[in-house]
Amino acid sequence: MNIVYTLICPQCKLEYKEKPGTYRCTKCGIQLEYRYNLEDVDFYNVLDNMGSIWRYRKLLPKINNTISLNEGFTPTYPIKRLKNSLRIMAKEVYVKDDSRNPTGSFRDRAASIVSSRAVDWGYEVVICASNGNMGASLAAYVAKAGLTCYVYAPMYVDIGKLAQIIMYGGIIEQVGETIDEAILKAMRGEGSGWYQGTPELNPISIEAQKTIAYELIEQVGVPDWIICPTGSGSIIYSIWKGFSEAYEMRLIERKPRLIAVQAEGCSPIVTAFLKSSEIVKAKNPQTIASGICIANPLYGNRALEALKDSRGIAVSVSDEDILRSQKNLSKLEGLFVEPAAASTIAALEKLSGQEVFEKDETILCFISGSGLKTIDLIGAYERGWGKFNIYASTKVKILNVLSMRNMHGYEIWKRIGRIIKIQAIYQHLNELEKLGLIRSQIVGRRKVYSLTDKGENLLKAIEEIKLLVTI
Known part of the structure; x- marks a missing residue:
């Protein structure tokens, strides 16, 4: 049974043909929406016999290629x-x-269908603005499809999510301090012939x-x-x-x-x-x-x-x-x-x-x-902090880099992967120095940073916490 559906602007009601690059109303500028003729549909008669979101394939936009890691039907x-x-x-x-x-979040649902549609329409690259979960999900599914995934991420992203994106082969570009700035960058990327995987921009999500x-x-x-x-x-x-x-x-x-x-x-x-x-x-x-x-x-x-x-x-x-x-x-x-x-x-x-x-x-x-x-975040509990500082993970990265040897700011920025702006690195360095965890001295024309005894002791404490977590 083929269920009839349209792609429509929910505001001006203008209908659009479903085709590559069509995500927003050209008149209103808002995201389009899928609408279905469901009046005579018997739900249980259109289900596929499988335990994933593809059980509902007939209630979704038409997709020919299925990129799946058995997502959905969660307990x-x-x-x-x-x-x-x-x-x-x-x-x-x-x-x-x-x-x-499969990758630990609800975004696997969208990543499965987005990557499937990208394959259907012959795209080689999928872009996505994400503060973590969608980037990790899409990187995994795009890897399964054999395509390339670009992720525009804001300055602060949970370390575990970044690790997932990297391991799945996603290419990360740091854009701004908030996800909103990354979304604007992803919108501009549509003109490069890349498929839009940002869930806030692609109505198929x-x-x-x-x-x-x-x-x-x-x-x-x-x-x-x-x-x-x-x-x-x-x-x-x-x-x-x-x-x-x-x-x-x-x-x-x-x-x-x-x-x-x-x-x-x-x-x-x-x-x-x-x-x-x-x-x-x-x-x-x-x-x-x-x-x-x-x-x-x-x-x-x-x-x-x-x-x-x-x-x-x-x-x-x-x-x-x-x-x-x-x-x-x-x-x-x-x-x-x-x-x-x-x-x-x-x-x-x-x-x-x-x-x-x-x-x-x-x-x-x-x-x-x-x-x-x-x-x-585990350190927040082990230390009894009332409120976890979202900047802490970057500071720990800086301390770990400096535990190898003394470095200047630009070198530290390169070592931690250039995932945030270099100006933010210097802000973290100033705060770490005020806390007495690092010191600086002028060598030649550059300011070189090194760990203090207090900084070394903090790193040892963090390693002990990590050890406790693995026991």
Whole structure:
């Protein structure tokens, strides 16, 4: 059965032919959207017999070549010990654990379909702006397809995610301090004949991510509430789109209420929701949850529409709450997740304290990625820090480089891989010197840096922590 679909601008309703390079409305400048004729579709009659997102192939845009690592159909299960510990007054609390995907995050869904479409249309290079997860996912799937992957990454990316991109053969270029700047660079790259893999720019990513809703319906039915980590707004909108399509197929009789959670240090969607205003780009965005640190959310308006249509809620949580929730989930449920994912647990606790949930309701927290991608955060716990400094990982890199021998700033920058601006290196060097971890002296015309005894002792302490983690 071939389901008829169109590519349409959700604002002006102008329809577009699906072809290479068509991602945004030429009139409105916003992302296009896939719409399907689902009125006479029987959901279970169009499913393929497989345990991945490709089970829903007929409910996706037409794709001929399949690049897959068995992504999707991740487990959904109750978290009873955490529910009891937090005294959540609800019938059941579930997690949908997308950290079980091949590269450890929900972005594998989009990467599979994006790379498949790139092969279909004969592209040799796929570009992507990413603050970590999509870069890692796309690098893996593009490697599987035998193509080349360029990743535009902001200054600060979790070390584990960078390691994945590098090991999968992705080519990284550092662009700006935030993901928003990297997205602009990726948009310009479309003119180079490269396929657009940035999920905020290519509407086919939404189609991949809506499979989360299909899976939930098959696994646990329709929860009363779904809590979503929210950065660009694409996750919450994708899930809403999936449930809306299921409702159109008469597969379900009701849709869930949605909760968008953002970090207090970067919450443009939450602010707009609470003020009933337009979205304003966040100033000086900063949070430990790098996966949801997006100042200018391109799917923000559609996320707000999903919240309104579902009679949903938007809430922000602190970095301290996120870290505590990350640790609680690990200790009580054996589930180690990245901070962006832990934000859903922090929101669960916060809203439960406000008596938002009823005793007979079911709640689902969407887990977007694995904590193994953010292993550099462990020091935050071992040292008992109230708030983890997102600059710490770069500083540790600098200390490790200087442990080899004395160097000047430019040489240090080259040694750590040129993944951030050289000006940022000098800022880190000044801060390390103020902390007494390094010293500097003028040699010839250059300032040369070296480790102090205090700096050496800190590196030894970090190595001891690493050793403890591996035991």
